[in-house]
Amino acid sequence: xxxxxxDVSPFRASVYAxxxxxxxxxxxxxxxxxxxxxxxxxxRGVGTALSGLSxxxxxxxxxxxxxxxxxxxxxxxxxxxxxxxxxxxxxxxxRASGRIDMKEYAxxxxxxxxxx
DNA sequence: GATCTGACCACCG
DNA sequence: CCGGTGGCCAGAT
Numbered sequence: 814x815x816x817x818x819x820d821v822s823p824f825r826a827s828v829y830a831x832x833x834x835x836x837x838x839x840x841x842x843x844x845x846x847x848x849x850x851x852x853x854x855x856x857r858g859v860g861t862a863l864s865g866l867s868x869x870x871x872x873x874x875x876x877x878x879x880x881x882x883x884x885x886x887x888x889x890x891x892x893x894x895x896x897x898x899x900x901x902x903x904x905x906x907x908r909a910s911g912r913i914d915m916k917e918y919a920x921x922x923x924x925x926x927x928x929x
Numbered sequence: 930g931a932t933c934t935g936a937c938c939a940c941c942g
Numbered sequence: 943c944c945g946g947t948g949g950c951c952a953g954a955t
Contacts, residue, residue, distance in 0.1 A: 824952070843937055847951095856937040858952045864936055865953075879937065886936045893936085 824852070828862040831922075835876040838903040839920035840913060842880045849922060860885070875899040882913035 821829075827850050835841055841849075844856040852858065863874045875896040879885045886892040897907065905918055 822952080847937085852951085854938090854950045855952075857935065857950065858937090860936040861934095861952050861954095862936095874936085877936080880939095884936085896936090 825862040882915040
């Protein structure tokens, strides 16, 4: 019996799988996630996939930000505030501009994997 | 299957 | 930096 595998499209399943592999304290942009999955033009699809998460999942969705290291989650649902909180809780620091230094926190699956 | 929406991105001025 | 535009694509209706 699988942990959390509702009936989802393979695309969504792959997004969740990759996001799950992002180490603590590291982040990935929507575009990067899409590219790593072999769909360089599906950045929006990644956002859609994450927005469709239900309760009880084990996907660290907060480790996905936009290409500028900014949080683009819906503020009206106070999701953005939660995301920032969770990231800071993992040691990710935000600059005064409210952005993350992608040069430092952007993660890449292969070699430099600092599983923390 | 047509149409709309959006937690994206690149390009331009 | 800010705003506008076009393109892309997965989901929802």
